[in-house]
Amino acid sequence: MSFIRLNGVEKEYKTKRKQTDKRQRFCIRSIDLSIKKGEFFTLLGPSGCGKTTILKLVAGLLRPDRGDICIENKEVTRVPPEQRGVSMVFQEALLFPHMTVGENISFGLKMKKINKRERTERANDFLKLVGLEGMNLAYPSQLSGGQKQRVSLARALVTKPEILLMDEPFSALDPGTREEMRRLLKKLHRELDITILFVTHDREEAFELSDRVAVLKNGKILEVGMPKDLYERTDTVDVAEFLGLRNIYYGIVYEQKFSCDAFQLQLLNYEAIDVTKGWLVIRPETLSIQKDNINTETNSQYLQGTMMDISYKGSFYNLNVQVGNENLYIIQDTGTEFTFVKGGIVWIGIDSTKLHFIKEI
Amino acid sequence: MKRRINLSYYLITFILVCFIAIPLIPLVIFSFSYGWKWPDLFPDQISLDAWAYVFDFGSKTWNSIMTSLKIAVTVTLINLFLALPAANILGRMDFKGKWLLEGLFYAPIIVPAFVSVMGIHMTFIQMGITDTLLGVILAHIIPTLPYMIRALVISYNTIGYIWEEQGKVLGASSFQCFFYIILPFILPGIIAGCSLSILVSLNQYIITFLIGGGQVMTLPLVMFPFISGGDPVIGSVLSLVFMIMAGGALLVMDVLLKKYYVRNVTLHFS
Secondary structure (H helix, E strand, C coil), X not given: CEEEEEEEEEEEEEEECCCCCCEEEEEEEEEEEEEECXXXXXXXXXXXXXXXXXXXXXXXXXXXXXXXXXXXXXXXXXXXXXXXXXEEECCCCXXXXXXXXXXXXXXXHHHCCCCHHHHHHHHHHHHHHCCCCCCCCCCHHHCCHHHHHHHHHHHHHCCCCCEEEEXXXXXXXXXXXXXXXXXXXXXXXXXXXXXXXXXXXXXXXXXXXXXXXXEEECCEEEEEECHHHXXXXXXXXXXXXXXXXXXXXXXXXXXXXXXXXXXXXXXCCCCCCCCEEEEEECCHHHEEEECCCCCCCCCEEEEEEEEEEEEECCCXXXXXXXXXXXXXXXXXXXXXXXXXXXXXXXXXXXXXXXXXXXXXX | XXXXXXXXXXXHHHHHHHHHHCCHHHHHHHHCECCCCCCCCCXXXXXXXXXXXXXXXXXXXXXXXHHHHHHHHHHHHHHHHHHHHHHHHHHHCCCCCHHHHHHHHHHHHHCCHHHHHHHHHHHHHHHCCCCCHHHHHHHHHHHHXXXXXXXXXXXXXXXXXXXXXHHHHCCCCHHHHHHHHHHHHHHHHXXXXXXXXXXXXXXXXXXXXXXXXXXXXXXXXHHHHHHHHHCHHHHHHHHHHHHHHHHHHHHHHHHHHHHHCCCCHHHHCC
C-alpha cells in the first residue's frame, strides 16, 4: 500500500534566473510515483530535471496543472501546505534570524498553539537528538553551516510529521560535515520511523541513504528501484550513464554473444534468439587486470588492450585501457602487486556473469 | 593608522554637529529675546514673553500640535495598510505593465502634490469633506504614500518567497507567516517608511491650507503668519516647537516598533 501517491502529475513553470536574467521553462510530465510508509525514497537527477518541483508539489507549495496527489489515501491536491502534515528542509538552513535556536525549533509547535512549557521541552529533546544540546539560546548567526542544517532538521522534525521532504539539504556543506549529516539522518530515519522523500543530484548520497531511488531526466522518471538493482541491472541506458557507468558499448547480441566494433564477448545471462540491438554495460569494478593470459575460470574471458591512463586514488586505481577503438574504464584495487606502465599491453579479465545488456526499444 | 581614522571620524562628526547646531543657536537666543535688532551682538533684553504667548492657556499652539500629530499618525497608519500589499506585489512579482504601475505610485514624488490636490479639492467640495479633518487626512496620503511604498518595496525585494515557503511547510498559515516571519524582516523598511510618512505629513502647508480651508489648523499653518512678517520672535519659538514635535514623534514611533519586536532585529541578521 502506498503512503504518498502521485497520479499523472504534470506541471509547467517558468523561473527567472537572477544571474542571467534569462527566463527558463521547466516542466514535469505525467509523473506517477508511489512511496511506502517509512520508506527512504530519493529523487535523483541532474539539476533542472524537475525533482525540486515534485517535492514542492508534494509539499503543496505548488499546484499541479494536471493529475492528483494522495497522502495516506486522502487526496491533498488542493490542500494548502500548512494543513498537509509534511515538513520540509531546504538546501539552505533558512533559520529565522530574529529567533534563537530554541525559538526556531519550536516555531512549528507555536503555530500549532502548543503551550510554552511543552514547546521548550520538545525543542530541547530534538536539539539533543541532533547533537546540539544546550545551544537553544544561541542565534543562527553564531552557528556553523553544519549546525544550522542540524537545527533546520530538528525544526522540521519537532512537530512529528509523517513525511519529511528534503531538497538537497547537504549539498551546501563541506564533505566531512556532509558525511556526518548523512549518518545523522540515517539514524533519525530509523529511530523516528518517518517517511522521507529526499532530493539530490549526488548518486553516492542517494545510494548510501535510500531504500529506493527514482532517476529523473528532463521532467520524467526514467526508472525506480533499489540502489543495487539500478546500478547493476538498469533497464535504461540514460540511467546507466547518469549513475556513472562509463563502460557502455552499443552493439548487437546474437546467440549469447555481444559484438561491437571493438570486441566480442560471451553473455551468460542474456539470451537473444534474434539479432538484438542494444547496449552492453560493464561495471568498472568487475574488471581486473591480469598478469598473464591464463585462462583458469570458465566464467572468465579476456580482452587485450593498451594502457592509456593511470590515476592513483589511494585505495584504488582508475585505469583507462584502449581495446580496439573503444576505451574501457577499470577500477583496480591498489592492494594487488601490480605496477602499471602507460602504453603497456595488458590483459583484462571479464566476469561474464556480471555483464549487463540493455535492449534498445 | 587607526588613530588617524579616529581623528578624522571625530573631526567630521564635529563639523557636522556644528553645521546642524550653530544655526539653531541664534534661533534659541532669538526665542528668548524681546526683539533682537541690528547691530547688537546679543539681544539687550531677555524675555519669556514669546514662549508664554505660544503656550498661553487656551492658545492655538497645543491644539495645532495635537491636530498635526493626529493627522500624521492616521495618515501613516493608512499608508502602512495601503502600502504593505502594494509593496508585496511590486517588490517580489514580475508582471506586464509593472513599470507603469510603479510610475503611477511614485508620481507624487515628482509631480507637485499641489497639482493633484487642485483636482481633488473640487471632488472634496462635492463630497462635503473640505474644511474637515477627514479631508485633510485623505489629501495628505497623496504626498506621503510614495515614500512608504518605496521603503517597503526595497524591503520586500530582498526577502523573496523562500522564507514564507519554509514557514508554510512548518505549519504556519499565511497570516502567521506574515506576522512571525515577514514582519521582522521588513521592520527596518516599515520604520523608514513610517518616519518619512510622518515627517512629510507634518511638513505639509499648501495642501492643509487648501483642503482644510483654515478650519483645520496644523502647526505649520499657525507658524506661517508669524514667520512671514508677523513676529519673528514667536516664529522662532514655533520653529523650535515644531522641531521638538517632529523629533519626538519619530522617537516615540521608533521605540514603540522596536519594543514590540523586543530584540534588536537588525543586529542578528546573518
